[in-house]
Amino acid sequence: MPRYLSLVKIDEKTAPAEGPSPELMQRMGELIEEITKAGVMLDTAGLTPTAQGTRVHWEGGKISVTDGPFTESKEVVGGYAIMQCKDKAEAIEWTKRFLKTHEEFWTVTCEVREIAEG
Amino acid sequence: MEPQPTPAPGTSATTAIETVFRLEFPRLIAAVTRIVRDVGIAEELAQDALVAALERWPREGVPDNPGAWLTAVARRRAVDLVRRRENYARKLQEIGRSLETTAPAQEPADPGDIDDDLLRLVFTACHPVLSAEARTALTLRLLGGLTTAEIARAFLTPERTIAQRIVRAKRTLATRNVAFEVPYGPDREARLGSVLDVIYLIFNEGYAATAGDDWLRPGLCEDALRLARLLSGLMPKEPEVHGLTSLLEFQASRTAARTGPNGEPVLLEDQNRRRWNRMLIARGITALARADAASPKLSASLEQGGPPSGAPGPYVLQAAIAACHALAYTYEETDWRRIATLYGLLAVQSPSPVVELNRAVAVSMVDGPASALGIVDTLAAEPVLRDYHLLPSVRGDLLRRLGRTEEARTEFERAASLARNVRERGLLLARAEECRFPGGPPDSPHS
Numbered sequence: 195m196p197r198y199l200s201l202v203k204i205d206e207k208t209a210p211a212e213g214p215s216p217e218l219m220q221r222m223g224e225l226i227e228e229i230t231k232a233g234v235m236l237d238t239a240g241l242t243p244t245a246q247g248t249r250v251h252w253e254g255g256k257i258s259v260t261d262g263p264f265t266e267s268k269e270v271v272g273g274y275a276i277m278q279c280k281d282k283a284e285a286i287e288w289t290k291r292f293l294k295t296h297e298e299f300w301t302v303t304c305e306v307r308e309i310a311e312g
Numbered sequence: 313m314e315p316q317p318t319p320a321p322g323t324s325a326t327t328a329i330e331t332v333f334r335l336e337f338p339r340l341i342a343a344v345t346r347i348v349r350d351v352g353i354a355e356e357l358a359q360d361a362l363v364a365a366l367e368r369w370p371r372e373g374v375p376d377n378p379g380a381w382l383t384a385v386a387r388r389r390a391v392d393l394v395r396r397r398e399n400y401a402r403k404l405q406e407i408g409r410s411l412e413t414t415a416p417a418q419e420p421a422d423p424g425d426i427d428d429d430l431l432r433l434v435f436t437a438c439h440p441v442l443s444a445e446a447r448t449a450l451t452l453r454l455l456g457g458l459t460t461a462e463i464a465r466a467f468l469t470p471e472r473t474i475a476q477r478i479v480r481a482k483r484t485l486a487t488r489n490v491a492f493e494v495p496y497g498p499d500r501e502a503r504l505g506s507v508l509d510v511i512y513l514i515f516n517e518g519y520a521a522t523a524g525d526d527w528l529r530p531g532l533c534e535d536a537l538r539l540a541r542l543l544s545g546l547m548p549k550e551p552e553v554h555g556l557t558s559l560l561e562f563q564a565s566r567t568a569a570r571t572g573p574n575g576e577p578v579l580l581e582d583q584n585r586r587r588w589n590r591m592l593i594a595r596g597i598t599a600l601a602r603a604d605a606a607s608p609k610l611s612a613s614l615e616q617g618g619p620p621s622g623a624p625g626p627y628v629l630q631a632a633i634a635a636c637h638a639l640a641y642t643y644e645e646t647d648w649r650r651i652a653t654l655y656g657l658l659a660v661q662s663p664s665p666v667v668e669l670n671r672a673v674a675v676s677m678v679d680g681p682a683s684a685l686g687i688v689d690t691l692a693a694e695p696v697l698r699d700y701h702l703l704p705s706v707r708g709d710l711l712r713r714l715g716r717t718e719e720a721r722t723e724f725e726r727a728a729s730l731a732r733n734v735r736e737r738g739l740l741l742a743r744a745e746e747c748r749f750p751g752g753p754p755d756s757p758h759s
Contacts, residue, residue: 227545230545231427231542232335232538232545233548236592237591237593283327284334284335287332288335289522
């Protein structure tokens with residue numbers, strides 16, 4: 195059964211500064227528990243804001259290091275989930291359910307990618 | 313018995329609906345079975361709910377809680393069905409009463425209730441009144457959501473045979489009046505054993521296919537792993553459930569390394585351990601820790617060097633053995649002494665010649681092939697091992713390490729003649745052939 199990475203991308207400018215609401219955290223927690231109990235979830239986590247992140251860049255044979263926040267990026271990775279599903283349709287269904295736990299003012303994009311095996 | 317609705321193929325809406333249905337199927341069956349007390353009828357009603365969804369969702373959109381929607385439709389139909397059938401008058405009364413006392417099913421049911429129903433479904437599908445084959449087929453059908461065709465393909469059995477097996481199993485459950493329940497008390501342990509054994513059986517059929525051309529049928533392993541994880545969520549306080557889950561996570565972590573480029577099996581000692589899936593190993597370790605936390609006896613029994621009262625169960629012990637392999641970066645670094653001790657505990661916990669044979673392998677790594685050969689030779693007379701190809705295979709390996717290559721060759725040839733799997737037979741014949749021209753010192757690791 196293939197594994198899928200669901201990359202959760204958010205716009206830090208529109209995301210609430212105080213972070214997700216307690217209700218959202220509750221709904222998300224319940225859903226994650228459900229996905230885990232279904233035997234599908236292998237690993238998931240949210241990431242701290244890009245303000246605490248660092249980009250290490252390689253270009254033209256040179257390394258450059260930039261500390262966050264990355265204000266020029268419209269979307270940054272805010273979290274991820276690794277799920278083992280029968281097919282991509284199932285991974286997309288779980289991802290839809292994850293997105294639906296958010297309030298309407300959120301803009302979130304999940305990129306579902308199959309993990310290359312072997 | 314199994315109406316297969318045929319929606320317009322290829323449309324994304326129907327794909328989404330079918331996916332939702334597949335995900336909700338076990339819970340749906342579980343919830344409806346609680347009403348109609350018959351998994352066969354419950355399955356038909358679940359299919360009816362799917363047809364209703366295929367009619368309405370494309371027009372009206374997928375509801376916010378599709379599982380609750382499907383359950384509500386199936387439950388309503390369950391009630392209609394019971395009303396229509398005179399001979400269900402008694403059940404009608406029961407349902408009439410329970411409908412008056414329970415809220416309409418539009419609201420999502422309490423997740424705790426659903427989980428209980430799922431657990432009841434697990435125990436029903438694995439009921440000892442059914443044969444082992446029927447239990448595995450029914451579990452894959454009802455809990456794994458596999459179609460009859462998928463199960464047939466996985467077990468290399470004609471679809472009609474599987475379909476009949478499932479129909480008969482459902483009928484047996486109905487006619488024998490098997491209660492839709494999770495047993496309590498001493499029954500529970502015995503029945504839980506059957507549940508775990510079914511899941512392990514499914515896994516093993518995928519892990520080392522007993523017959524056929526392919527060594528691995530990974531789909532079955534994944535389904536079993538999913539069932540084990542599901543059960544871990546449903547029964548978090550049962551150490552053996554975590555033990556089985558842990559064992560399967562560890563074994564699944566080796567999948568990529570267990571076959572070579574041409575699909576041939578690669579033995580544990582020859583596997584490229586960098587191909588082991590570290591995430592699954594981490595999950596195995598976590599599950600083993602949960603087993604230990606649910607019953608902190610494993611560490612205690614290892615420290616005491618013997619099984620105390622209430623020692624860990626066989627799946628926890630096997631998981632602990634698998635952990636030793638998973639944590640060793642090379643075959644040589646494996647903690648064989650710990651493995652030998654664990655097999656010793658397992659031999660007390662659930663004595664079997666196969667466990668003794670495995671213990672012999674561990675002993676050979678700690679004390680050398682000669683001591684192990686002593687153990688193996690006492691097993692030679694065991695009737696259960698008479699046709700078990702791994703006995704001559706292990707014996708052959710020990711003899712080869714003792715430099716008795718001619719005897720080793722005979723054993724490998726005998727093992728090959730007993731192996732039913734084509735890939736495995738090939739490997740054993742190759743080992744026999746190597747004994748004909750022994751290169752290098754007799755105790756060098758096989759490569």
